[in-house]
Amino acid sequence: MKRILISPVALSVLALAPAFAQRRATIQNVPEIPFTTVPNFLKLPPGEYLGEAVAVATNSKGHTFVFHRSNNNRLFEFDQTGKFIKEIGSGFLGFEFAHSVRVDKDDNIWTVDEGSNMVTKFSPEGKVLMVLGRRPLAVLGVLPVAPQPPNRVAQKYEFCRPTDVGWDPQGNIFISDGYCNNRVVKYDKDGRFVAQAGSEKAGSALGEFNLPHGLQVDLQGNVWVADRTNNRYQVLDNNLKPIREITNVGVGWTVCVSGGPHQYVFFSNSNPNGNQPGTWDITGEIYKAELDGKVLGRFGRPGKNPPGFQVVHMIDCRNPNEIIVGEIESWRVQKLILKSPAGNIGAQ
Amino acid sequence: MNTTLNIVTVTLTGGLLAASLFAQNSAPEIKFDSVANAVQLPSGLYLGEVAGVATNSKGDIFVYTRTGHPTVTIGTMRPFAHGSSRMFQFDRTGKYVREIGKDTYGFMTAAQVRVDPSDNVWAVDEMSNMVMKFDPEGGVAMLLGRKAESEFIPPRTPGGDGAGQPTDLFNRPTDVAWDAAGNIFVADGAGNARIAKFDKDGKFVKSWGKRGTGPGEFANVLSIAVDAQGNVYAGDGGNKRIQVFDNNGVFKTAFSNFGNAQAMCITKGANPILYVSNSNPWNDIDSAGEIYRMRLDGTVLGKFGRAGRLLKEFGAVNSIDCRSENTLFVGELANLRVQKLVLH
Numbered sequence: 001m002k003r004i005l006i007s008p009v010a011l012s013v014l015a016l017a018p019a020f021a022q023r024r025a026t027i028q029n030v031p032e033i034p035f036t037t038v039p040n041f042l043k044l045p046p047g048e049y050l051g052e053a054v055a056v057a058t059n060s061k062g063h064t065f066v067f068h069r070s071n072n073n074r075l076f077e078f079d080q081t082g083k084f085i086k087e088i089g090s091g092f093l094g095f096e097f098a099h100s101v102r103v104d105k106d107d108n109i110w111t112v113d114e115g116s117n118m119v120t121k122f123s124p125e126g127k128v129l130m131v132l133g134r135r136p137l138a139v140l141g142v143l144p145v146a147p148q149p150p151n152r153v154a155q156k157y158e159f160c161r162p163t164d165v166g167w168d169p170q171g172n173i174f175i176s177d178g179y180c181n182n183r184v185v186k187y188d189k190d191g192r193f194v195a196q197a198g199s200e201k202a203g204s205a206l207g208e209f210n211l212p213h214g215l216q217v218d219l220q221g222n223v224w225v226a227d228r229t230n231n232r233y234q235v236l237d238n239n240l241k242p243i244r245e246i247t248n249v250g251v252g253w254t255v256c257v258s259g260g261p262h263q264y265v266f267f268s269n270s271n272p273n274g275n276q277p278g279t280w281d282i283t284g285e286i287y288k289a290e291l292d293g294k295v296l297g298r299f300g301r302p303g304k305n306p307p308g309f310q311v312v313h314m315i316d317c318r319n320p321n322e323i324i325v326g327e328i329e330s331w332r333v334q335k336l337i338l339k340s341p342a343g344n345i346g347a348q
Numbered sequence: 349m350n351t352t353l354n355i356v357t358v359t360l361t362g363g364l365l366a367a368s369l370f371a372q373n374s375a376p377e378i379k380f381d382s383v384a385n386a387v388q389l390p391s392g393l394y395l396g397e398v399a400g401v402a403t404n405s406k407g408d409i410f411v412y413t414r415t416g417h418p419t420v421t422i423g424t425m426r427p428f429a430h431g432s433s434r435m436f437q438f439d440r441t442g443k444y445v446r447e448i449g450k451d452t453y454g455f456m457t458a459a460q461v462r463v464d465p466s467d468n469v470w471a472v473d474e475m476s477n478m479v480m481k482f483d484p485e486g487g488v489a490m491l492l493g494r495k496a497e498s499e500f501i502p503p504r505t506p507g508g509d510g511a512g513q514p515t516d517l518f519n520r521p522t523d524v525a526w527d528a529a530g531n532i533f534v535a536d537g538a539g540n541a542r543i544a545k546f547d548k549d550g551k552f553v554k555s556w557g558k559r560g561t562g563p564g565e566f567a568n569v570l571s572i573a574v575d576a577q578g579n580v581y582a583g584d585g586g587n588k589r590i591q592v593f594d595n596n597g598v599f600k601t602a603f604s605n606f607g608n609a610q611a612m613c614i615t616k617g618a619n620p621i622l623y624v625s626n627s628n629p630w631n632d633i634d635s636a637g638e639i640y641r642m643r644l645d646g647t648v649l650g651k652f653g654r655a656g657r658l659l660k661e662f663g664a665v666n667s668i669d670c671r672s673e674n675t676l677f678v679g680e681l682a683n684l685r686v687q688k689l690v691l692h
Contacts, residue, residue: 044487046486047446047447047450047486049449049450049451049452049453049488050488051452051453052453069453070451070452070453071430071431071451071452071453071455072430072451096421096423096424096428097423097424097426097428097497114423114424115423115424115426115428116423116424117424136422136424136425138422141422142422142423142425142426142427143425147425160424161424180424180425273494274494274513274515274516274517275515275516275517275552276513276514276515277514277515277552280551303549303550303551304490304491304492304549304550304551305490305549305550310491328494329491329494330490330491331453331488331491332488
């Protein structure tokens with residue numbers, strides 16, 4: 001019984017301490033990319049607030065979608081000037097604890113919710129088009145303490161705190177799943193199971209995961225996975241066979257692949273929740289790289305006020321020179337205008 | 349006094365001398381009145397426990413109140429808790445203006461509200477463990493701490509020795525104050541037993557205190573105020589004293605005999621006054637309840653009020669606003685109200 005009474009705060013600190021040093025990115029001599037933040041990028045209607053801005057994405061028109069942990073979890077749409085357009089999914093069953101929002105090539109809006117275990121595809125107008133996963137029935141109750149491994153064997157059509165979603169050019173669906181599975185799942189465009197990499201078990205070999213926390217698919221159909229607790233990123237081919245890992249850009253918090261034709265990838269070595277002493281000195285930056293892994297530059301650092309970051313949880317990089325970041329602890333979305341690395345300031 | 353005000357006058361008698369067990373019964377009684385209907389809520393809105401009341405430079409009144417219990421929803425193996433506190437703004441006449449932070453993520457169990465010299469409104473919440481700075485327009489300007497993603501049953505326990513961690517992970521914070529440079533002092537307070545200092549940009553500077561009875565130790569920290577010199581006054585509730593520290597947390601002195609100091613406020617100006625409440629427990633109106641008026645060196649100038657349910661009586665005062673030295677606002681937990689007091 002005593003063990004149950006240990007506070008979650010204390011547990012998280014115990015868990016963090018040994019992994020702490022690994023959070024520092026080992027890559028060196030990376031050019032600093034100058035940038036500016038757009039003040040008050042998103043204009044909320046009077047009386048409305050963002051909660052933890054864990055998920056942000058844009059569509060082809062430049063509209064911004066924010067799926068955030070407010071008192072209730074909500075999905076907001078803003079136009080290209082940052083003006084509020086509408087709320088989508090108010091009162092929807094699948095919104096309990098937001099984790100990701102992404103927009104596919106047809107401007108459908110996909111939400112990933114780790115409190116309901118549901119991945120939902122909304123039409124551009126906000127109608128539900130497809131649902132993956134099911135919310136556990138309330139009649140089953142909750143456990144008195146957070147569940148511990150071993151995790152239940154991963155199921156084809158059931159998630160355990162899923163984290164992110166992406167698509168290849170053919171429309172196949174890839175989902176990172178998650179906090180209590182440790183896998184990437186591929187479905188066809190109709191939502192039928194195709195394959196998985198990893199399993200319910202955490203692992204550190206190539207093709208295994210320990211908290212796959214973010215996912216994107218490039219135009220070649222390769223799958224980029226932020227493998228958070230392994231402090232790395234993995235690249236998988238379209239059939240989920242591992243190609244390589246990237247271990248020198250810090251913790252694998254989230255990943256973004258920009259629009260084409262020349263795609264870039266962004267990695268976030270996000271500062272950890274809780275702002276433990278020393279973390280602001282060795283974490284918080286975002287890296288910009290070529291798809292072949294060549295790192296081009298870095299930008300950003302932790303801070304409570306803009307342009308500082310407070311746990312970047314998701315990046316939108318449709319336009320690789322106008323990055324939008326959603327942060328956890330500041331309840332904030334920032335739009336960042338990137339300039340060329342030092343020496344070429346002003347060039348776009 | 350403005351004779352158009354609706355004044356409730358009660359003559360204080362010797363009958364309340366027995367009221368306080370801890371405090372200085374010999375302190376002179378200060379005559380005062382309570383202005384009826386200090387804040388006027390629109391029909392259909394209610395105050396809950398008033399954990400905090402504060403005014404801005406225009407005289408607008410901000411009330412942070414526990415209006416209900418959180419809704420708990422069952423998510424993926426975890427219960428999520430939502431809401432239950434609200435913040436209302438009134439103008440200087442007490443007319444309702446608007447709600448701030450409606451349905452915002454960090455409003456769960458209100459602990460305190462304070463307004464800084466730039467009219468930013470700071471909400472302290474002891475369940476979300478957050479200190480939330482709102483700009484004068486009501487937008488979120490800065491956040492300290494983070495709400496737990498989910499709530500576990502049984503609940504979290506008090507934080508060990510109370511010293512906390514050198515960061516903005518709070519355990520039931522209770523109050524916030526600032527020095528002239530904008531440094532932020534958080535009384536972290538009901539679960540921990542420490543004071544945490546941050547610079548004006550929210551970067552952690554240091555914290556001090558742990559659970560105990562010695563100098564620099566706290567039973568809990570229920571209230572905090574900073575004087576013009578940057579000295580920090582902390583209401584050490586369970587030890588029934590006020591501890592005074594310099595700006596870096598070095599212990600200077602302590603005042604006893606004023607009860608639990610559940611709420612305190614220091615006035616501005618050349619001769620600042622320290623108001624301290626010896627708040628009664630919510631389930632006892634036969635002891636304590638009075639508010640002390642004193643100098644910053646601990647010299648008592650007088651006291652007023654007692655525990656009770658009527659106007660001019662107090663039910664577990666948790667907040668005092670003293671922007672005006674002789675017109676105070678007090679927030680009461682047990683009586684679910686704000687009183688505007690005029691001291692004579």
